[in-house]
Amino acid sequence: MKSIRIAGGLGFYGDSWRPVKASIERGNVQYVSSDHLAELTLAILQKDRQRDPNLGYTRDFAPMLLDLLPIAIPQGVKFILNAGGLNPMAAREALLNALRKFGIKLKVGVVLGDSVLERLDELQETGVSLAHMDTGAGIATVRDSLLFASAYLGARPLVEALDAGADIVLTGRVADAALFLAPMMHELGWRWDDWDKLAQGIVVGHLLECSGQATGGNFGGDWRSIPDLAHIGYPIAEVWENGDAVISKAPGTGGRVNFDTLREQLLYEVHDPQHYLTPDVDVDMTTVQLEEIAPDEVRVSGATGRPAPEMLKIVAGYEDGVMGQAMLGYAWPDALAKAQSAAQIIQQQMVEVGLKTEEVVVEYMGLDSIHGPLADLTHAKNLNEVYLRIAVRCADKKEAAKLGRLFPPLALSGPPFIGGAGGMIEPRGLLGIWPTLAPRSVIEEYVRVSVEES
Amino acid sequence: MKKQLVELAHARSGDKGDIASIALFAPDRTTYDLLVREVTLERVRAHFEGIVFGEVERFEVPNVLALNFVLHGALNGGASRSLRSDALGKSLSSALLRMEIGLHQ
Numbered sequence: 001m002k003s004i005r006i007a008g009g010l011g012f013y014g015d016s017w018r019p020v021k022a023s024i025e026r027g028n029v030q031y032v033s034s035d036h037l038a039e040l041t042l043a044i045l046q047k048d049r050q051r052d053p054n055l056g057y058t059r060d061f062a063p064m065l066l067d068l069l070p071i072a073i074p075q076g077v078k079f080i081l082n083a084g085g086l087n088p089m090a091a092r093e094a095l096l097n098a099l100r101k102f103g104i105k106l107k108v109g110v111v112l113g114d115s116v117l118e119r120l121d122e123l124q125e126t127g128v129s130l131a132h133m134d135t136g137a138g139i140a141t142v143r144d145s146l147l148f149a150s151a152y153l154g155a156r157p158l159v160e161a162l163d164a165g166a167d168i169v170l171t172g173r174v175a176d177a178a179l180f181l182a183p184m185m186h187e188l189g190w191r192w193d194d195w196d197k198l199a200q201g202i203v204v205g206h207l208l209e210c211s212g213q214a215t216g217g218n219f220g221g222d223w224r225s226i227p228d229l230a231h232i233g234y235p236i237a238e239v240w241e242n243g244d245a246v247i248s249k250a251p252g253t254g255g256r257v258n259f260d261t262l263r264e265q266l267l268y269e270v271h272d273p274q275h276y277l278t279p280d281v282d283v284d285m286t287t288v289q290l291e292e293i294a295p296d297e298v299r300v301s302g303a304t305g306r307p308a309p310e311m312l313k314i315v316a317g318y319e320d321g322v323m324g325q326a327m328l329g330y331a332w333p334d335a336l337a338k339a340q341s342a343a344q345i346i347q348q349q350m351v352e353v354g355l356k357t358e359e360v361v362v363e364y365m366g367l368d369s370i371h372g373p374l375a376d377l378t379h380a381k382n383l384n385e386v387y388l389r390i391a392v393r394c395a396d397k398k399e400a401a402k403l404g405r406l407f408p409p410l411a412l413s414g415p416p417f418i419g420g421a422g423g424m425i426e427p428r429g430l431l432g433i434w435p436t437l438a439p440r441s442v443i444e445e446y447v448r449v450s451v452e453e454s
Numbered sequence: 455m456k457k458q459l460v461e462l463a464h465a466r467s468g469d470k471g472d473i474a475s476i477a478l479f480a481p482d483r484t485t486y487d488l489l490v491r492e493v494t495l496e497r498v499r500a501h502f503e504g505i506v507f508g509e510v511e512r513f514e515v516p517n518v519l520a521l522n523f524v525l526h527g528a529l530n531g532g533a534s535r536s537l538r539s540d541a542l543g544k545s546l547s548s549a550l551l552r553m554e555i556g557l558h559q
Contacts, residue, residue, distance in 0.1 A: 039470065040534035134473065134526065220547055221464035221479070260464070260479070263518040267477035269468035271524045273515045286515055302517075315471075320535045361530075361537040369539040371549045373504035391537040431534035433471045 003240040004187045006180055006204075009034025009081065011211030013041050013058040017068065019212070019234040019253065024071050027236045027250040030187075032072070033179040034081040035209045036061060042173070043317045043431045045085040046147045054094075056087030057170075062098050065168065069104060080158060080179050084170040086148055088112055091170050092452070099454035106454050109161030111171040113447035116314060116438070117149040126442055133313070133435040142318040142434055149316035149434075151443045154279030154308070156192070158182035164451045173315075175278045180205030180237070188241050198281035199305030200243035203288055206276070207247055207265050207300065208235045214247065214265040215255035221264070228254025237300075245300045246293065257296040266290070279312055279440070281305040311437040312444075320432035321358060324400030325391040325425050326407040327365070329418040332384050338415035339364055339388040345414060346390055346406050355402045359393040385418070393430065400427035456554045463489060465547035474506075474528035474543040476550050478521045486519040492555035498523055501553050505546070523550070 007023035010016075013036045023029055036058040049056030061083035072079070084091040092110045099106055116123060120143075124130060130139040150173035159182050161169045169182070181201040184190065190197045207214050214235040216226035233253025239245045249257055266285060270276055276283040282305060289302040330338040343362050350357070363369035365387040367380055394400040404424030411417055459465075459478070462485055467476040478493060480486035499510045508527025515522055529543050530536035540546075 039532075043534060134471065218466065218544075219464075220466045259518075263479060263520060264464070264466040264477065266518060267475075267515065267520055267522050268466060269470055269475060270477075270522065271470075271473070271475060271511075271513075273513050273522055286517055288517060290518060317534065320531070323537055325537075359537060363539055365539065370545045371552070372538075374501070374549045374552055376552075389539065393535075393537055433532045433534060435471055 001241050002188060003238050004031065004183060005029040005236060005238045006031045006033055006183055006208065008208035008211055008214065008235045010036055011209065011213065012036065012038045013044070013060060015211055017064045019232055021068060021071065022233055022250040022253050023236050024068060024075065024077055025250070026252060029236055030077060031183040032077060032079050033183065033205070033208065034079065034083070035176045035179060036081060036083040037085060037173060039315060039433060040317070040431060042086055042148045042150060045087070049086055054090045057085040057091035057094070058083045061091065062095050065095065066098060066102065073104070078162070078167050078183070080169045080182055082171045082174055082179060084110065084172045086115060086150070086172060088170050088172045095168070095170070096452065096454045104454060106167040107165050107451050108454065109164060109166030109169040109449060109451040111153065111157040111161060111169065111174070111447065111449055113443070114150045114153050114172040114174065115148070116151055116443065117146060119446070120149060123438055123442060128438045128442065130436045133437055139434065139436070142432060145318040147317050147319060147431070149314055151312050151314045151438065152279055153443070153447060154178050155181040155185055157447050157449045159185045160449045161451055162186040164449070166451045175280070176209040177202045177205030177278060178280060180208055181280060184239050188239065195281055195305030195307060196303065197243040199283040199303040200245060200300070201239070202276070202278050202281055202283050203266070203285065203303040204237045204239055204245045204247070204300060207262060208237055210265060210268065212255060213268065214262060215249050215257055216261050217255065219261055219264065221260050226256045230254060246297055247300060248297045257298055259290050259292050259298060262290050262298050277309050279308060281308050310439060312440045314436050314438055316434040316436065318432045318434060320430045321393045321395060322397050322400040322427050323391055323393060323430050324403035324427045325389065326404045327387050327389045328407060328410060329385060329387045330415065331418045332382070335383040335386045336364060336367060336380050339386050341415045342388050342410055343390065345410065349406050350403070353402060353406070355392070356399055357392040357394055361391045363389045365389050397427045455557045457557055458551065459493070459553045459555065460551035463551070465550055467543050467547035469529055469533055469543050472527055472529050472532045474525045474546050476523045476525065476547050478523070478550060480519040483519065486516065488555070488557070489521055490514060493521060493553065497553065498550070501550065502528070505549070
């Protein structure tokens with residue numbers, strides 16, 4: 001029975017590709033599918049594109065490919081990456097230029113049409129409300145501050161690019177797991193209404209899309225039992241024609257693939273496990289079986305699927321104020337009391353200088369900044385050290401910067417102080433996320449695929 | 455007799471916009487049944503008071519001995535607009551493990 005082997009690439013913009021190299025060198029893979037776009041990555045890319053219209057893609061992808069291609073090309077390994085971000089065309093131009101510079105001849109496919117920011121009026125005219133998917137709120141309040149709006153596409157246009165001979169496929173926003181489903185559809189002869197096979201493909205993609213999180217990274221169980229995280233291997237899937245799959249990792253790498261590491265990833269960022277909605281299939285994860293068959297090898301089978309949803313998800317991002325923040329450290333004795341006194345002084349002065357805030361967060365790092373009201377306060381009175389962190393949401397950068405300026409004087413004119421933790425931090429733009437839905441027909445009408453040789 | 459969940463189970467949390475999800479994993483079927491009985495929707499909602507401001511949903515996933523909790527309004531508006539140190543809600547999983555449950559009915 002025919003099978004293909006796919007390596008999980010990056011899990012986000014900035015992830016390491018050293019484990020991907022190991023998967024190519026020692027994992028016998030034919031494809032690498034790489035996820036560069038977290039929900040908020042597009043906001044970073046939008047800022048890049050505002051500065052330079054030739055940017056707007058994740059800039060780590062070309063150095064990564066240039067590093068991996070010398071070992072990938074002799075083995076015929078193909079790459080599928082959503083590194084195109086908001087500007088897949090510019091990403092391809094950058095890549096083609098780099099490939100030509102090194103005399104590398106490859107076909108690069110690009111998938112366009114996920115970005116709908118310029119088409120929002122048109123969508124609304126065709127009756128799409130663009131109301132917030134979770135709250136039902138109307139989009140009018142944020143319409144003018146939108147920075148991007150991208151639909152999650154499915155695997156079809158990616159398969160089209162592979163069918164046209166692309167060695168590298170660059171996309172913008174697509175469902176993360178679609179990056180993995182695409183080579184399966186291209187190679188294994190599945191039909192687009194083989195719902196159970198599509199569901200298996202999505203489950204495998206979902207297990208691989210967060211790089212080291214499937215192989216023992218971020219493991220919530222006995223994390224000490226995971227060997228050699230310094231040399232972690234990223235997950236590799238072998239997928240057969242009948243949909244069955246085995247997840248493993250390259251020999252000689254660190255990390256662990258077992259029932260526990262994979263089941264944590266299976267449900268990661270999943271809401272209703274019986275309806276994991278993707279553009280290509282509605283997946284039921286409650287029928288999935290994970291079975292350890294050898295050390296670091298787990299068989300994945302049994303996923304079931306229902307017809308793909310009629311609506312596609314769009315995620316838009318809008319400017320939502322600016323965060324100012326600052327920190328100060330205090331030592332035993334009475335570390336917390338000192339920090340609390342400093343917080344009181346700062347908050348008093350915030351009022352006196354007329355700092356206009358929409359929200360204020362006061363945290364005591366080392367005590368409750370992570371678990372908030374659930375933190376265990378048993379030792380609160382006897383802490384060795386604690387850091388006061390105050391964060392504010394303001395309308396603009398100028399206002400937010402006022403907070404930081406209140407902190408330095410406390411070094412000499414506040415409770416006995418230790419200093420140290422970064423003090424004033426540059427204000428940072430905040431971004432609201434606006435998830436909404438649109439009928440697939442009005443999105444897919446604009447999806448285009450093109451393949452060009454370097 | 456009571457035990458903290460951290461002694462019985464492991465968990466991982468993730469984020470989508472302002473919604474956090476936490477999957478809680480049992481080591482065996484007996485513990486899974488215990489979690490289904492004790493870690494109820496109401497208890498989880500009460501546990502996260504002051505952190506989670508929207509609806510809480512619970513899903514049973516017996517094939518991997520897990521309970522999946524979906525917490526709406528859990529992330530101060532979402533990672534990219536949150537003022538919190540743990541903007542992504544990565545630690546909500548361990549916060550759930552602080553819950554104490556009874557071992558016998």
